[in-house]
Amino acid sequence: MKKVQRYLALLLAALMVISFTGGCGNKQDVKTDAPESSALFKPGTYTGEGEGIHGNIQVEVTVDENKITAVKIIKHDETPGVSDAAIKKIPEDIVKYQSIAIDTVAGATVSSNGIIAAVTQALQKSGADITKLQKKPDKDDVASGEAIEKEADVVIIGGGGAGLSAAVSAHQNGAKKILVLEKMPKVGGNTIISGAAYNAVDPKRQKAQGIEDSVEKHYTQTYEGGDKLGKPELVRTLVENAYPGIEWLESMGMKFQDEVFTVLGALWPRSHKPVDPLGTGYIKTYMEYIEKNSGSIEIMLDTKATEIIMENGRAVGVKATGIDGEVVARANNGVIIATGGFGANVEMRDKYNKIWPSLTNIKTTNHPGATGDGYIMAEKVGANLIGMEQIQLLPMGDPETGSLSGNIEQGVENRIFVNKDGNRFVDEGARRDVMTKALFEQRDAYMWVILDKHSYPTGDTKNNFNETIDELVNKGRAYKADTLEELAKEISVNPENLVKAVEEFNKNVETKSADEFGRTLYKDKIDTAPFYAGARVPTVHHTMGGIEINTNGQVLDKSGNIIPGLYAAGETTGGIHGANRLGGNALVDTVVFGRIAGKNAATIK
Known part of the structure; x- marks a missing residue:
């Protein structure tokens, strides 16, 4: 059994650049020709990149003629704790099994796949036959000896x-x-x-x-x-x-x-x-x-x-x-x-x-x-x-994955929900089950979170899930516009309805009075460009x-x-x-x- 000390440091943010990093910083790729016919690789050290959660993951792979001898992560922006197990385990397994067809780490699939893609790119530079490295490794069966x-x-x-x-x-x-x-x-x-x-x-x-x-x-x-x-x-x-x-x-x-x-x-x-x-x-x-x-x-x-x-x-x-x-x-x-x-x-x-x-x-x-x-x-x-x-559902799932990531809201007081027609449909400060049941009644059970610069003063402002708003916009997970009318076109909702929904919300921000849905939680108006929208659907959250x-x-x-x-x-x-x-x-x-x-x-x- 591996000692627990090998795992303890995984979740410490201060150790984001773990033992794989070393002093390899800016090594240049070794310029090589294809390996000799009897060799699997052209010996050397090669770099590669793959896409992670928050940008590219860079790796450095060292090979001799017949095997992968080392895989090092030299740069990444993955979230501390969440992706650390993948950053440690995937390179270890690639070297252990001499394969890129290794299992991803549950809960860190994107990071795992990003590392594998980066290693694959590096190995291609070594002249390796990638198809041979894609064979699923035979792993040892669970030991059947004494407990x-x-x-x-x-x-x-x-x-x-x-x-x-x-x-x-x-x-x-x-x-x-x-x-x-x-x-x-x-x-x-x-x-x-x-x-x-x-x-x-x-x-x-x-x-x-x-x-x-x-x-x-x-x-x-x-x-x-x-x-x-x-x-x-x-x-x-x-x-x-x-x-x-x-x-x-x-x-x-x-x-x-x-x-x-x-x-x-x-x-x-x-x-x-x-x-x-x-x-x-x-x-x-x-x-x-x-x-x-x-x-x-x-x-x-x-x-x-x-x-x-x-x-x-x-x-x-x-x-x-x-x-x-x-x-x-x-x-x-x-x-x-x-x-x-x-x-x-x-x-x-x-x-x-x-x-x-x-x-x-x-x-x-x-x-x-x-x-x-x-x-x-x-x-x-x-x-x-x-x-x-x-069983608790949230109205805040990512349409593709169901996860909370990509959610652009920063707090209840500064945003509204609109359906595919651009209309509000619920008190956005209500109980979670109330909001989710209301969302199920909307077309395709689909809504948009609408907010403005008050929630994101700068493009590098992060949401509650360590993602910047610029990152979300660039990946098409959020939308940005200088006017509400432009934003409505971006997300294909009725511009008149969206403008009216925001105007009515802003009136209640001034009076701090309950609106037609019973909402009483307010802070800032939605009145300052840029305006943002993010899509959300129902998702299972808590039991x-x-x-x-x-x-x-x-x-x-x-x-x-x-x-x-x-x-x-x-x-x-x-x-x-x-x-x-x-x-x-x-x-x-x-x-x-x-x-x-x-x-x-x-x-x-």
């Missing part, structure tokens, strides 16, 4: 936001040995690709902006926003521990921006935005702590948990399958399930969906590993599942139902009794958000209940 035995005070299933929060918390509360089992090739889960908004009543930041708020208001909006289907004691625990969660993260070095905003569906301006892009700040913070305490906290990647081990009615460990065979991890104190939701599992979505039209062909914002493994394991040991039909827990994070059985030694945290749990999760409450969930589960798994005997 790998592990022992820890706390065993955690899942290395996303909740799982890593729990790992740090368990260590801070006295656990001497913590083991995290993560089935994906990288940690981060949905947290690392999220918009990263974190709701908390924050007297200092909100007061500076003239925002009145209270924990009680956050509680009421969360509880009533979920149609009062959340368990009041869990909702109370969430909101009361939200700001202490920020203080905890900041104590470990995480930084948030000074101003709060209103993320989509948050209902109030209390959303905090990290300084680091997407959700990388959370994962980076946890991983820096874990790296400093690597002797106590171990992470096993590519290790899929399959079963919770029970003895005398108590959870005492986990069985898993890793790249080197079966793993049996014994837990002295407790087991924590933090496997996320099932948004990426179409079969499970169809099984539990009772609210939406068929979700079979609806894409998702989730990472590929969000397949509901935790629910299956928990239910097999008697855990109660609640609210499984409560509110899951494993029932109490305020200690302990898993409950179907009779409401505690299952000793078993805890759960994050999206895999149910009973917190009810029928609708407020935007910005998911990261709070991972932090608050991850901390609670970690602490109690370390201390409750």
